[in-house]
Amino acid sequence: GAVVSQHPSWVICKSGTSVKIECRSLDFQATTMFWYRQFPKQSLMLMATSNEGSKATYEQGVEKDKFLINHASLTLSTLTVTSAHPEDSSFYICSARDPIGEDTIYFGEGSWLTVV
Amino acid sequence: AQTVTQSQPEMSVQEAETVTLSCTYDTSESDYYLFWYKQPPSRQMILVIRQEAYKQQNATENRFSVNFQKAAKSFSLKISDSQLGDAAMYFCAYRSAYSGGGADGLTFGKGTHLIIQP
Numbered sequence: 001g002a003v004v005s006q007h008p009s010w011v012i013c014k015s016g017t018s019v020k021i022e023c024r025s026l027d028f029q030a031t032t033m034f035w036y037r038q039f040p041k042q043s044l045m046l047m048a049t050s051n052e053g054s055k056a057t058y059e060q061g062v063e064k065d066k067f068l069i070n071h072a073s074l075t076l077s078t079l080t081v082t083s084a085h086p087e088d089s090s091f092y093i094c095s096a097r098d099p100i101g102e103d104t105i106y107f108g109e110g111s112w113l114t115v116v
Numbered sequence: 117a118q119t120v121t122q123s124q125p126e127m128s129v130q131e132a133e134t135v136t137l138s139c140t141y142d143t144s145e146s147d148y149y150l151f152w153y154k155q156p157p158s159r160q161m162i163l164v165i166r167q168e169a170y171k172q173q174n175a176t177e178n179r180f181s182v183n184f185q186k187a188a189k190s191f192s193l194k195i196s197d198s199q200l201g202d203a204a205m206y207f208c209a210y211r212s213a214y215s216g217g218g219a220d221g222l223t224f225g226k227g228t229h230l231i232i233q234p
Contacts, residue, residue: 034222046222104163105220105222109158
């Protein structure tokens with residue numbers, strides 16, 4: 001099946017710094033990518049929808065200036081957590097939509113972010 | 117806005133037995149998709165089964181089947197012949213069939229932790 005790769009799997013950063021997470025669709029062109037956040041023992045919460053070449057659509061309550069999303073190509077979307085704080089520590093998962101065929105959404109492996 | 121409700125935080129089943137996980141949803145849309153995802157300790161989201169709302173026939177994937185009741189907005193997952201590898205968090209999810217404006221994103225339930233007793 002199709003593969004979505006997310007990098008890095010683990011990252012630790014200091015408070016106040018920025019960190020970037022990449023999401024790549026390896027064998028299909030993803031017109032739309034999605035970013036989710038998952039706190040321990042909780043469900044996935046959609047943060048934003050990213051369309052190639054246009055601005056991301058953020059869910060209510062998600063700070064667009066804090067969580068910068070760039071979808072510069074059909075195979076790559078990035079999430080940058082700016083001025084990170086310990087409360088930003090979480091598991092971040094991306095997914096990508098393959099519009100061809102069954103219009104399936106594939107998930108990346110996720111990235112653990114710890115802000116110290 | 118759509119909501120997905122999973123009323124069973126945890127379920128336990130004996131190996132080789134059958135278990136049913138419940139899911140209800142609320143929507144005003146007529147066309148949509150429903151999914152069950154499995155999330156093992158690795159945290160990788162694995163698609164278990166998918167149902168298109170316009171299809172009356174319940175989806176089936178090997179030991180996994182759903183009971184889709186559109187009028188009741190119910191979408192339960194039945195796992196037959198439970199195996200130790202089925203132990204995981206199971207999430208029910210909704211996706212609109214209408215594109216644009218963030219409507220493509222999945223709305224997840226809170227999940228059900230499935231325990232398989234050997």
